Amino acid sequence: MTKLKQVLYLLAGLALWQHAIAQPAARVKAAMGKVQLQFDLDKEGAPQYAVWLGNQKAILPSALGLVLQQGALNKGFTLLSSTTTTTDTTWQPVWGEQANITDKHTQVVVHLQHQSTGYLLDIVFRVFADGVGFRYQMPQQKNLLHCVVTDESTAFRLPGNYKAFWIPGDYDTNEYEYTTSRLTEIDNTALVKNSTDIAVRVTPDNRSVQTPLMLKGDDGLYINIHEAALINYPAMQLHVSADSLLLRASLVPDAYGNKAYVQAPFHTPWRTIIISDKATDILASKMILNLNEPSKAGANTSWIQPMKFAGVWWEMQTGLSTWSYATAPDNTDAQGHLIPSGKHGANTANVKRYIDFAAESGIPGVLVEGWNVGWEDWFGNWKENVFDFVTPYPDFDVTALQQYAAAKGVHLIMHNETSGSATNYERNMDTAFRFMKQFGYPAVKTGYVGKIIPRGEHHDGQWMVNHYERVAQKALQYQVMLDAHEAVRPTGLQRTYPNWMACEAGRGNEYNAFTNNGNAPEHETILPFTRLMGGPMDYTPGIFKLKGYAAGAPDRQLHTTLAKQLALYVTIYSPLQMVSDLPENYRAHPDAFRFIKEVAVDWDDTKILEAEPGDYVTIARKAKGKPDWFIGGITDENSRVATVNCSFLEKGKQYQATIYEDAANAHWKNNPEAYHIRTVPVNSESKLSLPLSAGGGVAVHIALK
Template identity: 65%
Template sequence: MKKVFAYIVALSFFNVAYAQEKSPVSVTMNKVKLEFMVDQAGQPAYALFYNQKPALKKSFLGFSLADDSTFYKGFKLIGTAKKQVDENWKPVWGEVSTIRNHYEELTVHLQQQSGLQRKLDIIFRVFEDGVGFRYEFPKQENLNYFIVTDEHTEFTLTGDHKSFWIPGDYDSNEYIYTTSKISGIDNQPVVNAATDIAVRTAPDRYSVQTPLMLKSDDGLYINIHEAALLNYPAMQLHADRGTYKLTASLVPDAVGNKAYLNAPCHTPWRTIILSDKATDILSSKLILNLNDPSLIENTSWIKPMKFVGVWWEMQIGKSTWSYAKNRDDKDADGKLIPSGLHGANTQNVKRYIDFAAKNNIQAVLVEGWNTGWEDWFGNWKENVFDFVTPYPDFDIKGISDYAAAKGIKMIMHNETSGSATNYERQLDTAYRLMNKYGYPAVKTGYVGKIIPRGEHHDGQWMVQHYARVAQKAADHLVMLDAHEPNRPTGLQRTYPNWMASESGRGNEYNAFSTGNPPAHETILPFTRLMGGPMDYTPGIFKLKGYAPGNAGRQLHTTLAKQLALYVTLYSPLQMAADLPENYEAHPDAFQFISDVAVDWDDTKILEAEPGDYLTIARKAKGTGDWFLGAITNENRRTTSLNLNFLEKGKSYDATIYMDAPNADWKTNPEAYQLKKMKVTSSTKLNLKLAAGGGAALSIKLSK
């Protein structure tokens, strides 16, 4: 059902540039109001209001181009157009089965008053929960190919808001979040301390990444990000700690330019989500709605799934990705000498396949299966992997046949070591191999400095590379899980085979570093996950004593919280990340992972506060069953839940996986208990969460 009303089309010419300063153009949708104006210097600007109070003060817009450093002033407003859209659409997979796309659009047409008299359009879409806007460069005589050297988009805050941020790094999103006022933003100490991140490039100490989560002193939640990032660098934000003004800061290329464009063209959308309720921020579909519909016509082959993998054992040092100790460890015939520690060997992989087949897990990932791992990292080397040659102890055909006989899919792994040029040359070869052996999905990786040398993970060239890989995967009917790309911006609507990304600090940091603090998973949904699903790799059961040579290393969660993450951190490709033997030691707790869905008809954000707590309930696709996850930070918490989201008149069998009374993430993380009970829509529950703890509920229709 789609309704589009184009109800105002106005073309007005002004003799003076400041006419709109006195009478701004405005659009209101429920509690959200946008005002657009052009000031006396011909500078376009906007302001944003929520519930009749300022949310963003007057904020200027525009660019510097290589041949016009002042393409942000001297404009006149030559026309406006408005329209309304109200439609529903169905995602291929997701957190809900139907999404409403309801907005009022304002297009402003600008033209320079002198010089080349170039034109610029700005498109605003005002939703009930925020605003998205982008720049459009229309086809015109005096603007063809051009270079963006800076974007001057501003987000001028009304005060010194509380912020949840990570450094504005061109090459990594894998930092621990800092919570501070805007006036306290300084990423240099954070960057310097983050020695567990392989590549760090953060030249502006006052720059932060998006999505940026903010909260004002009077309780307004603001989330700033972008949508539909294609053919453009990722946007970071420079914070003026004195004026509380945030300004777009684009990731540069190897020669310092930001973007190479050809009119007609447009930028990604800049997004601002607003509410006086934290739960509304997480419920918003504004970013998805600003992305284009699927480019893939037949999506029947795209199937959300759970998987296990030969991965965590390498992270904790039990086995290795490499076949030999190093590249020079060879016998007299020049062949690599096996170290005996290689994880991706046929016998070990079959063990994971057997476990998956017994436990309702659909697939198995294997890393380290292909040659090249002896010399894969740290040398800025272009030709590392060929993506098709297995190590001698990995029987790719035998493993594929064995998995198929047990109804298990295999997930390919293509680590590039940052060498995107090498990967692009071999994409067709790599994906033909996946098709040959029936691999329905691939996990890609970009650990290390990028090649082309001088490019960054979040620059324009790499943004286009990630999209090319998604399209190539779609051409071969392969689903994609990308690690180390730019943070997502809703492109899973356009490329629904792009199921998940890492693009953040995942569970793996608990394996080889100081790990993630207990509040980390309560912040991620308000930041990293705003743009799309995250392959966080939850489900670690052995929470202490898992790292050889480091007895004190541990996860900063309880076991019950690891279960809850399957609900609170959404991904349609969801990993059960621990070793099979650690799951076999707790079969009652593993039952939740076996049961939990990865595709949903409905989602209810029951309670939320960034950095503190989160409770989400989700209804499994095509069933009447619900799953619920509740998590907290380092503080113990009791949460009271009303199950009124359940269907009235129905009875349900609930299994509650919760922290034991003496559980604590630091001293007793693996203590949990199970409780079974009948529940209905009128049931109210009190759940006690340990410090760093959580609870997971399986709520199934009674038979």
């Protein structure tokens, strides 16, 4: 070969290489285990993706993109390049369901350029062995800085008419009863209209549902759709299309109908798709946690202490006492002082009674609600300046109670109800947290009951999402643990802010107190697959008096057995677990109460033993730093037998299992408080058959002999 030909071949090869760099293929693939991802640009330059589990289609080709006031970024793209990296690390949460969490994924970043505007947009995919997460990233660029997001083109096209476990896509509440139906049957109109026990309801789209959304296909495929790391962005809901095969992202708007105000560089939250052919794998997934940023708490986290707590709360919920000191704000004497009603629950003597109960039971905390001035004059009034978060009622002695609790080895837990006035709370946050530190409160429960102020904003919109994060940051600054009620549903941010330990953000046990509907027997078997996918829930379990507990409603009852209330301490995870019932109701069942006193709230390991959404859940957890295991099993309205293989126990060691189970004649409606306790020897080769009555459960404590 002549030198001229060599040069010509070299130049031709170089040209082909340069062309390949300039015109990359418009298809990108990635996989981890059985999960496969494919990204494409269609003939119109519209980005789309698809997901498989092995040979099973999970998400059919579905749209991607953002719509900005500055222009629609959902088609007309060119693929500039893509990068692929892999990660395989292990990290240790401050607290949680496992002592060690593995983060193993393949990341693909596709770099796009909009042909007509020149705007740059990256889409980041992370493929795990149990699903896919993706988000949009707007790089810093000269011609696009401040952006208003008006919509998101994200879609999830399903291969069939899946069974769905859903609640309405409401802008202001997550506290609906769950409906189980086919996607074709979703219409939230009647449920929203009839849910008069929920104070604020805003659901303009009758075919919208909340995430986490749990789905099950006829082919046995389970799909869970949610989001991770929700920061500086509104919550994502899902609109179900007319043919019910397409779920489209629907963002909660602000007062002007816009969705988000951002500045490049920025990124959206992750959209998460967890997939398996086993329901237990859905509950075992740590993908949402892995998609959140590491802890911002620093090296010293010793002040973050998972705990159980009692509280002056259930007696208020059931009408035995009140949050308010007087019957009305204008019920005053000649000097203008409120006239006490005689039913105020947060009085010094009554709080001391709860402190005594906590001390004798080994319960570290006591939550006191209704202690501060303002409760007579806010509910339903949309009033901005209600509470100052530091002024007690005349019958609540802050100093004396702090000293009394400290002498008993008990911590008082603060309650800051904002009445939905987030503006007022932000003005007073430093004052409120300084007050907590002054009087030794290690944790605070916040509340947002009512319509939000700033007026026109919603609980789940961008402004409030940022507010909740600001509260978590302020609590971190003052070293206070946070339990947020009526907040947006969690998205794994407890990894980033480990002091943000729990949320309500769902239909809790309290609904059994003030409505006859309460929570259906299947409710707690759905929650782990929906609300709990994003993080711990302050469900307030542990009610022992299951009938006739509500003042003025003698026929009201919980839709569970007593044994199921014990099991909830294991199946519904929270590092802050309330011991919710009245002290006298626990003293009436000292043998059953023993399980609540002994059950852990922080864990080294978790095994999902059996699970089927809407039917049953059985979970085993190993206590942090101890050899003890605790098992919780619950069922819906149908009785069943939970089968527990004890292979998770350490081989060669002998244990004793104390089993708290439904009595043979127990039934959630007719005989809910009937239970039986037995002990059996077990080891790693043992198998336990545990009967669960209708609406019932079983709780087991396994300890070394």
